[in-house]
Amino acid sequence: MTVARSLLLFVFAALAEIGGAWLVWQGVREGRGPLWIAGGVIALGAYGFAAAFQPDPDFGRILAAYGGVFIAGSLIWGMVMDGFRPDRWDVAGALICLAGVAVIMYAPRG
Template sequence: MLVARSAALFAVAALFEIGGAWLVWQGVREHRGWVWIGAGVLALGLYGFVATLQPDAEFGRILAAYGGVFVAGSLAWGAVADGYRPDRWDVIGALVCLAGMALIMYAPRGE
């Protein structure tokens, strides 16, 4: 149950962080204005809050593991929102990152 909760929190965190960064990008690079930028900044702040809800207490472990989710999520977001088509190396790299995330976050520890 803790793994499912943790994975769900990672997914929500990715939605806020990647979505927030995308909104800022749209506001600045695509000239959509301050409303988009403001919404992005708000989403990025929510990402920081969601990260604190992880069941593990180690900040470094959570942020390191989240990096794998961020890599895979960013490629997926680009494919859905911007029509980017990841090639096989993008996909393999994302899978390697997700495997690293799983090792960092969910490996049995003898602590």
């Protein structure tokens, strides 16, 4: 259950951070206005809470692992929201990052 909870928190964090950054981008770069920017700021704030609920007590470990989740999540977000088409190297890099997340967060420690 702890791993499942951790994975769900990583998904939530990715959606909040990537979505928040995308909303700010849309508000500023695409001229959608201050409501989009405000929504992005709120989402980014929600992302800030996600790490606090991870079951692992080590902040550095959580944020390091989240970097890999962010990379893979950003590629997926780009595909869904912006029509980005990753090439095989993007996919390979994302899979390597996710393998790193698994090692950092879920390797047996004793």
